[in-house]
Amino acid sequence: MRHTYHFLLLLLLLAGMLTACNNQDCGCVPPPGLADSQLLHTWQLDKILGDGQVISSGNDIKDRYTLAFKAQHIYTQTILATGTEFNGTWKLTSAGHSLELTDHKGDIQTYSINGSWPNGGSQPEQILLHQNNNAKETNTLEFGLIP
DSSP: OHHHHHHHHHHHHHHHHHHHOOGGGSOOOOOOOOOHHHHOSEEEEEEEEETTEEEEEGGGSTTOEEEEEEGGGEEEEEETTTOOEEEEEEEEEGGGTEEEEEOTTSOEEEEEEEEEOTTOSSSOSEEEEEEEOTTSOEEEEEEEEEO
């Protein structure tokens, strides 16, 4: 009888834990993914971070550039110091949480992406591209919207 009681108590606790693990009840809302239309602007590289620490920012960034995302999933990368331009293609995947860039040589870089809406509204004012390097550290490229 005692074993049956413990078994029923354990079963009741387990059932309570399983029903309590509903993500909709936790109050947490995942950040929204980006839509193609939100990316169709020109973005300037403003900061490079390695594992959350600033590596370089502003005019101190070697080969600082802009990315201009255009319709038909084409982008232009412009090196600011020289004005040299490179074209490639882009696409958002994973419900707008991943960005795949294919450069002019055909090399593919995949980043996790999120936007920053410091003033609210529907258009992000920053985009952050995250990528793990060979040492399993996260490198982040922070881009600001060029109006």
